[in-house]
Amino acid sequence: METCPKCSSNTSIIRAGMIRGKVRYHCKSCDFHFTKEHPEKSRPTKQIHTTIKDIAQVMGVSIATVSRALNNKSDISPKTREAIQKIALELDYNPNMFAKGFQRGETKTIGVVIPNIKRPFFAGVLSGIQEVANEHGYRVMICQSNESFETEVTNIQGLLASHVDGLLISHSKETTRFNQIKSLFDKGLPMVHFDRICTEVDTPKIRQEDFGGAYQLVEHLIQQGYQRIAILAGPTELLISQKRKEGYLHALKKHGLEIRPEYIHHGDFSKEFALASLDSWRQLPEPPDAIFAIHYLNAVEIIQYSKELGIQIPNELGIVGFGDEYLAEIVHPALTVFHLFPQKVGEVAAQMLFRVIAEKGNYKREDILVQGKLIIRKSSLKKPKG
Amino acid sequence: METCPKCSSNTSIIRAGMIRGKVRYHCKSCDFHFTKEHPEKSRPTKQIHTTIKDIAQVMGVSIATVSRALNNKSDISPKTREAIQKIALELDYNPNMFAKGFQRGETKTIGVVIPNIKRPFFAGVLSGIQEVANEHGYRVMICQSNESFETEVTNIQGLLASHVDGLLISHSKETTRFNQIKSLFDKGLPMVHFDRICTEVDTPKIRQEDFGGAYQLVEHLIQQGYQRIAILAGPTELLISQKRKEGYLHALKKHGLEIRPEYIHHGDFSKEFALASLDSWRQLPEPPDAIFAIHYLNAVEIIQYSKELGIQIPNELGIVGFGDEYLAEIVHPALTVFHLFPQKVGEVAAQMLFRVIAEKGNYKREDILVQGKLIIRKSSLKKPKG
DNA sequence: ATGAAAGCGCTAACAC
């Protein structure tokens, strides 16, 4: 409690606002106003960030003037502007995007939710996203769902709390309920789906050539003379899994090959799943003579396992897969793949998001298919008989 | 200009502050105060984020009360608290970390600067960082330098503008000047270096077993009977390059092998560099009988190229490398490597950073060496002669 | 050309 410097009372003092960094008090008994230094007003000596206030102080001008100078606004004398800019440089001034965004209601940050950074496909996508985001002056905040629906929901919640200006999402394997996404979309949060998209919300979607790629791979196998083609598909709920399977089925139909349910295995992309599938197919009276793995890792695993089992690739068994170019080249025999362009997917997705952000809901929804490319290698090149 | 409702003057009206969302005016000629609705005060109907103000309005209490309720502070009646929390849930309230951090002077965000997300090592590190950051309630902002010093400087500047609470850095190949880093460190920005560290600033450093790993790999080669061991090193400025070379030199010395300068090639990790090195070594009167590539990709490239050239691995040429386990297993013959644990590096680095943040400059600087592991495979297993 | 002040969402210090 304060003491009045006039009547020495210490029971009738009330705080009466602040003035120039000092606290103003009023003594009710003698009707006297007085001020006192604000306690603990001293700033820490080490200051990481210079603020416009610091600059204003140094220059002896108001913060408004500093702001104008630093933002190259009109209505400021060139002399003042230059002087301020010079000081700003000297003081190592660096605008606080945080405060800036705060008052404009935006953060210049976009959020990305992906299953797993370590997967080369997503790493490539991220790289593309980063590049485009940088060009637009945005920062990127990344979350991994680790294929868990629960984590995904938490991630999105967190990104939202960080007030990201937009969201790029590729769903986890587990995700089948989209009410969170839907509610955000309805609230007008700019959002774009890529790769693992969801059809239940009317967001723009960036997809890869899943159907077409699968079709091309299987058709290639057929043209090489393979007749009994099996598919190592992913989880049934996953859309890319469905699309790739459709491409497979379509190619078989188109070329008049029988569709055999026992050749279609759905699984979780794990190594165990891949190897167990090969084992079980070999038990069949008519085992497959080619395998289309919708995930390149499974294809590589099948190649390795076949070698252990002494199966000749490509003569006894042809193998094709979706995906990663580098690994596909390294494995022996080299893997025929439908190559995707992850970086491109990221770039396109980010570009789309910035369009949505810019057009503030007036954009017309558009889906984009990022083209892939069939790369033929040894694993599917059957030697001509005889 | 406003018109006075009392004397109808429109020349002597001044604005006199705001009250309850209305603008307050004062007519100087008749000394009359009046208010008017603030123009364009209507909020957008679609609001992405509920604020405590919204909740306060709905509940008919003050924002302070709402804040207290949502933060489980004392001095609030359980009844009010519960009622507010219920409403908050209903309105889908999600605190604005942005505003929260703003006023506490922190962002609950850390920045990471790495050369390239797509490299599996860094992807693994990121994954580790994310995990630990999540546990601490922090978000992660990632930038890629793409091995460019200039980009790195810009990245750090950007992260700083976003007011990250701390920085995790692995420098670009090009980076040899550290004044930016040093100045930030001096200002007290919490910072930890990992992998591509810099010795000129007194930050905590997380390193891998570069020296020890190189030593173990080369010693293994020697024990397998290889005598003329060459090294495919990285850029001379890069510390990991130096350390790994030291390990190599130490192993040679320890086992009494001659150090031949012509067996030591520094380069940029590119495929061209690797292949050119092999070519040039084969021209020597005494070509090496083993190669230690400090970057696993170079090792893999050497294996592939050797196959093309018809060189027998491991009999004619032994090969070992640092790094990525998966690819090393896939290549044929499988590559002996010193395996690093990228995720572990990320985890340890992030943990260290949070210690620095928590201990506010009172921490004692500490370096950590993340252990690796020698994994012996075919590429270095010379068959016993005879 | 420049200064004063509101306001973005939230917390904490204070008044009652």
Add this chain to the structure above:
DNA sequence: GTGTTAGCGCTTTCAT
């Protein structure tokens, strides 16, 4: 136990 208000850094009217 609850309301009031300053202030975090910045932009942006408005007044001078």
